[in-house]
Amino acid sequence: LGLKFRVFLGASFSVLDMGSDILIVTELFAVGETAKARAVLIMIVLNIFFQLGIVFLQRRKRPRLMAWDMLLTILCLKPAQDAFRVVGGEQEFYERLEPASEFLVTKMIETFTEAIPGAIVQAAFIVGRISDGEAVSSTSLSSLVMSIMATSFAMQSLKYDGDVxxxxxxxxxxxxxxxxxxxxxxxxxxxxxxxxxxxxxxxxxxxxxxxxxxxxxxxxxxxxxxxxxxxxxxxxxxxxxxxxxxxxxxxxxxxxxxxxxxxxxxxxxxxxxxxxxxxxxxxxxxxxxxxxxxxxxxxxxxxxxxxxxxxxxxxxxxxxxxxxxxxxxxxxxxxxxxxxxxxxxTGADQAERLFYKRAEPDVKLRYTIMRHESYYAHFRDDVKVYVQDSVLDWLEEKPLWWSDLLLANIPDDMLEGEASALRAKRALELGDKASRGRRNSMSLRMSLGIEEEEDEEDEDEDVEVGGGGKVGVVIEEEDEEGGMSG
Structure with missing residues (x-):
């Protein structure tokens, strides 16, 4: 089961599922089940509404691209577009979520707002017909089966991809x-x-x-x-x-x-x-x-x-x-x-286990500073000492696992003197690059968008970085367990 095959098959299931929902709505109206038909329509509209919100957050700095993606969303074709981007794996500097993270979030929203509620309404209609002794159409049955199979495929694909x-x-x-x-x-x-x-x-x-x-x-x-x-x-x-x-x-x-x-x-x-x-x-x-x-x-x-x-x-x-x-x-x-x-x-147990038992710096950092501080609060002092003892070497040697995402996530109190100044300098360099509209192609599946303080449109997003100049830094990364960190 290759990644490309699963992603595109899942997108096809999603589009077919939406089409079957539209067919069942037509049938519900035809047999007088107006309330159920309206309920399914409301769920479809609610799903589209939330998907449009994701598109706005992702593409608002590129109005034409945002308009195109919104059109695909309204036409229920966004899963195919998401599949194409996941396979491509590239992320533009202005995007808050990388393609895989965007795909996960949109799939969760679709399942919660449309797939599960829609399947419940369809099943209730079928059960009602059976209890009344009336025939159940093949359209109703096929639509319900499609909804269940499409949802099962999509949700377990997320686990499969993460595990392999x-x-x-x-x-x-x-x-x-x-x-x-x-x-x-x-x-x-x-x-x-x-x-x-x-x-x-x-x-x-x-x-x-x-x-x-x-x-x-x-x-x-x-x-x-x-x-x-x-x-x-x-x-x-x-x-x-x-x-x-x-x-x-x-x-x-x-x-x-x-x-x-x-x-x-x-x-x-x-x-x-x-x-x-x-x-x-x-x-x-x-x-x-x-x-x-x-x-x-x-x-x-x-x-x-x-x-x-x-x-x-x-x-x-x-x-x-x-x-x-x-x-x-x-x-x-x-x-x-x-x-x-x-x-x-627990998550904290996992962080502690990997920090003390693994030698690789990227593993130690991934499960501590890249997560919420509550995961490593009980051994934070040891993390601080480890970072302070090593960060200058990382900045100088720039090992393959090192990235600006890791640098930006180090708490301010763990950086001192030269290390803090180097981070502030690097943030300003990236800010100048982003303000010119260049693509930011950082490693380790990162999302890092930075803008200069003079950009009035996003002035409210400015944050302090490493005690240096103010730059707008947006960091979003897909947690390997399926959560979002940013």
Missing amino acids: NPENRRLDPKSYGMIPDQNRILVFALMMGISACTMASQIFNVILLRKMGFLVLVLYFVIPMLLFFARKLLRRGDFYPGKVPFLPTILWHIIGKTTTDFTAWMQAIPPTGMGGAGFTGNLIFNQCATFVVAAVYLGGGGDGELHGEVVWPFVVTSNGILAICFVAFFLSINRSHVSTFFSLE
């Missing part, structure tokens, strides 16, 4: 490398099967819970979400996915938790996500909940429209296939990585 990435495996072989060199197509197919069965089960759960009352449905989502946040706050150095503010972090966790609940997104397994034990426990809880919800509904807690001969076969079949896929998945991956699904390691 040689750089991720070099940085932390304990967290990456579960997919073997052989039978990768089989492993990916099993990942998709797990995701599809999970999504089908959760959608059916939502339908039954809605029939039991809106409050019950709300509590089903709110209580686990509150427990998730409590666990995040209690686990040391585990709350922030990257160097982002508090409110965006809250939103990111809500989106990540919801998509993981519905798709068994394995990108949540690393320590900075749910963690291995958290992911596995969450999956088991959600699947056990399908039996409980079905029993309560059939026991008199629902409206009685669906009978046991419909509910139980679906619940047992979906969970049975999921169990088979999971067992086969565990037997197919590298044995040494089975334990990662039960790991209690």
